[in-house]
Amino acid sequence: MPQQPPTAQRPSQPRATAVLRILQLSDSHLFASEQGKLLGLNTEYSLCKVLDLVDQEQSAPDLVLATGDLSQDHSVASYLRFHDHMQRFKAPVYWLQGNHDLYDAMKKGEAAERIGPCVIDLASWRIVLLDSSIPRKVPGRFSPSALEFLRTALAEAQDRHLLVALHHQPVKVGSPWLDVQMVGNADEFWAEIDRSKQVRAVIWGHVHQVFETMRNQVKLMSVPSTCVQFKPNSVDFAVDTENPGYRWLDLYPDGRVESGVSRVSGVTFEVDYSVKGY
Numbered sequence: 001m002p003q004q005p006p007t008a009q010r011p012s013q014p015r016a017t018a019v020l021r022i023l024q025l026s027d028s029h030l031f032a033s034e035q036g037k038l039l040g041l042n043t044e045y046s047l048c049k050v051l052d053l054v055d056q057e058q059s060a061p062d063l064v065l066a067t068g069d070l071s072q073d074h075s076v077a078s079y080l081r082f083h084d085h086m087q088r089f090k091a092p093v094y095w096l097q098g099n100h101d102l103y104d105a106m107k108k109g110e111a112a113e114r115i116g117p118c119v120i121d122l123a124s125w126r127i128v129l130l131d132s133s134i135p136r137k138v139p140g141r142f143s144p145s146a147l148e149f150l151r152t153a154l155a156e157a158q159d160r161h162l163l164v165a166l167h168h169q170p171v172k173v174g175s176p177w178l179d180v181q182m183v184g185n186a187d188e189f190w191a192e193i194d195r196s197k198q199v200r201a202v203i204w205g206h207v208h209q210v211f212e213t214m215r216n217q218v219k220l221m222s223v224p225s226t227c228v229q230f231k232p233n234s235v236d237f238a239v240d241t242e243n244p245g246y247r248w249l250d251l252y253p254d255g256r257v258e259s260g261v262s263r264v265s266g267v268t269f270e271v272d273y274s275v276k277g278y
Contacts, residue, residue: 026205027225032075040272067205068098068167140168
């Protein structure tokens with residue numbers, strides 16, 4: 001994987017005065033088979049339900065970010081199918097790796113969508129996509145080259161506002177069993193973020209729940225999974241009754257960020273607690 005991927009720009013840039021609509025999808029956990037289930041839920045079915053909701057609610061997003069764990073079994077077939085689902089969007093779709101993903105499988109064949117790490121310059125904004133994954137490990141950690149990439153991306157942003165996206169949470173979300181999986185060297189990440197006065201928001205997946213807070217005037221936000229949700233503030237592993245969903249973000253020319261979460265309804269399943277070692 002290249003150490004310093006080039007800046008990626010949308011072919012037709014929005015007007016400098018336009019509000020950018022960004023969609024975040026995450027943690028689809030697809031399998032090679034369309035019948036694959038995670039904790040008892042068919043992940044193909046739940047992703048399709050979320051995408052149908054997106055079609056109803058979002059007419060023309062400027063960018064779609066898929067922030068990791070697109071596959072559960074890191075099979076080429078699962079990535080090809082995810083790629084096919086993303087063809088409904090006219091906007092560019094960028095992928096990030098999660099702890100269940102493997103880069104070599106992601107990039108094969110048609111599944112070679114735009115894959116981070118990279119930077120995306122849109123109007124008055126720069127979106128920085130970072131790889132927080134360790135191959136075949138659950139917790140996150142930034143390599144020295146990833147931190148250097150972040151440092152360069154922030155320094156070369158000029159006067160653009162900044163949105164940073166990754167897979168693992170860079171702060172504790174209040175669930176001890178999940179928080180041992182957060183970015184292991186988050187202090188080094190925040191040292192880079194704190195040097196910049198232009199970072200407006202940091203978003204991530206992995207936690208299968210909504211978490212929102214502020215840190216030094218920077219919005220921090222996670223996103224629901226498109227499949228199973230994890231119960232917030234749980235000491236041990238626990239599945240929530242909330243439905244799958246996605247996050248939308250509006251990025252304003254003056255640096256404001258507005259965001260919300262939308263969920264499907266009616267997704268019910270019997271939790272298979274025999275599954276261990278998420």
